[in-house]
Amino acid sequence: MNVVYVPVIGLEIHVQLSTATKIFCSCSTDYIGAEPNSNVCPVCLGLPGTLPVLNKKAVELGVKGGLALSCQIRSHTVFHRKNYFYPDLPKAYQISQYDLPLAEGGQIFITGDDGQRRRSGSPGFTSRRMRENWSTPQRTAGLKVLRFPA
Amino acid sequence: MPLSRNCSPVPVRSSPGRRTWMSLPWEAPPSFLLSSLPPIHGTLKECRGSSGGSAAAVAAGYVPVSLGSDTGGSIRQPASFCGLYGLKPTYGLVSRWGLVAFASSLDQIGPFARTVEDLALLLSVIARPDPRDGTSSRRERPDYTACVKNPSLKGKKVAVVKEFGAMSASVSPEVREALEKTLSLCREEGAEIVEVSLPVSLEFGLPCYYILAPAEASSNLARFDGVRYGLSSKEDSLLELYLRTRGKGFGSEVKRRILTGTYVLSSGYYDAYYLTAQKVRSLMKEEFRRAFGACDLIALPTSPTPAFKKGELVNDPIQMYLADVFTLPVNLAELPALSLNAGFTSGKKPLPLGVQLIASRWGEPELLNAAAVLERRLGIAGTAPCTKNGKGGRS
Numbered sequence: 207m208n209v210v211y212v213p214v215i216g217l218e219i220h221v222q223l224s225t226a227t228k229i230f231c232s233c234s235t236d237y238i239g240a241e242p243n244s245n246v247c248p249v250c251l252g253l254p255g256t257l258p259v260l261n262k263k264a265v266e267l268g269v270k271g272g273l274a275l276s277c278q279i280r281s282h283t284v285f286h287r288k289n290y291f292y293p294d295l296p297k298a299y300q301i302s303q304y305d306l307p308l309a310e311g312g313q314i315f316i317t318g319d320d321g322q323r324r325r326s327g328s329p330g331f332t333s334r335r336m337r338e339n340w341s342t343p344q345r346t347a348g349l350k351v352l353r354f355p356a
Numbered sequence: 357m358p359l360s361r362n363c364s365p366v367p368v369r370s371s372p373g374r375r376t377w378m379s380l381p382w383e384a385p386p387s388f389l390l391s392s393l394p395p396i397h398g399t400l401k402e403c404r405g406s407s408g409g410s411a412a413a414v415a416a417g418y419v420p421v422s423l424g425s426d427t428g429g430s431i432r433q434p435a436s437f438c439g440l441y442g443l444k445p446t447y448g449l450v451s452r453w454g455l456v457a458f459a460s461s462l463d464q465i466g467p468f469a470r471t472v473e474d475l476a477l478l479l480s481v482i483a484r485p486d487p488r489d490g491t492s493s494r495r496e497r498p499d500y501t502a503c504v505k506n507p508s509l510k511g512k513k514v515a516v517v518k519e520f521g522a523m524s525a526s527v528s529p530e531v532r533e534a535l536e537k538t539l540s541l542c543r544e545e546g547a548e549i550v551e552v553s554l555p556v557s558l559e560f561g562l563p564c565y566y567i568l569a570p571a572e573a574s575s576n577l578a579r580f581d582g583v584r585y586g587l588s589s590k591e592d593s594l595l596e597l598y599l600r601t602r603g604k605g606f607g608s609e610v611k612r613r614i615l616t617g618t619y620v621l622s623s624g625y626y627d628a629y630y631l632t633a634q635k636v637r638s639l640m641k642e643e644f645r646r647a648f649g650a651c652d653l654i655a656l657p658t659s660p661t662p663a664f665k666k667g668e669l670v671n672d673p674i675q676m677y678l679a680d681v682f683t684l685p686v687n688l689a690e691l692p693a694l695s696l697n698a699g700f701t702s703g704k705k706p707l708p709l710g711v712q713l714i715a716s717r718w719g720e721p722e723l724l725n726a727a728a729v730l731e732r733r734l735g736i737a738g739t740a741p742c743t744k745n746g747k748g749g750r751s
Contacts, residue, residue, distance in 0.1 A: 259490050298581060
């Protein structure tokens, strides 16, 4: 009996949008070469009493990227909190998207080594989601140090 | 608070109700501030909470006005127990920037005062749009101080709630009388008394709140983990750090809420509890919207009883929760409401009796107008501290 296995490969790709400031505050995203903890503020540090304000440019770029990939753009999109405990997670939740993301569906065409042009499987993309990301924990001489690069 | 730079603030120590680690929500604990005050109205009664400290400071005459935060009644309840005016604004009227979040979709900051004029004045200072708060409304604010200048209830419709009748057995007779007296005064001042029906809000508001508020609190309080700031227990493992720090740093009522909140958000229970409560919340908003099609204001007690003894309900959380049955639906529906002093209990040590007025969204002018009319009639404005004959304490 011959069994034919067809590989199905899913890729979760994280893309940093090229905005000048962060997704929920006005801190600069220009972290290359910057001192650790220099591009931070009470909002991205998640200090008590702070509130996020959505970066308009981030949404524009997210929509643009969604359209480029032939996604459906939602007119009503919702941000959810992904709650968990970890030292590098300042608020103990990540503001992300869950069941009502910015863009859904979509597809890309890839030309394989055989010269054949193929469409990515259907549904091609399940969703394009907007979310925040941050610090790199480092171990230094037995201490765990939190550096917030961006 | 940045706004206060424009209005010469009088510096006062912060009062216990709003510490970072969140003290017991209702029973404002004794502190250096409270223990140095003459006991409220000559008794050792609770000033209620969670903004009890702010209310106590105004009632005792230490400050003319103060700020509190109201998530389920935390301004209105202490205002009622302490004989003050307390206002919970429409959700989105006052910025939440700087307020340590408890339940983000319910929290609002509001004023305490001994007179309606002072209440309006403080409200006008804090009710500004704030770009740092995404939920802050950008709509233009009216002049709140103008509402109290020539107040009138002529032609206004003040509503009683049909379902209150069935609940009145659990409300103390003196509170019921205070509500009746308030309604008579409204009638005398030219208002029409009508009836509205709020079955979902009065029957299901309480359980709905005790699912949604703890859920939001469990998320908002998760950042207090001992890693970056605050209390940090010296432990050998990360998990022990979290468990011991949070175990020591939070009081029992806060822990109760975090556990409840985590449970109702957890996989397998989310739909049955949290999602269902959100649907009930939508029904409550719709119910109030319909009610305000037939009236301008809704009148209810603030609290079912006058102030209880210090520590009386600490070991009976369910009884404590039941006392919020009239205030919680207002937060869930994102509406404004005001508690006013409508009289005192009889007896050697009279206690204040609070009545609550609720208005539709952005209806603060209606509330202030009605409160100003009633202030004229009830005749207990401006006394400090708030005792029956205005004696004692500082001014």
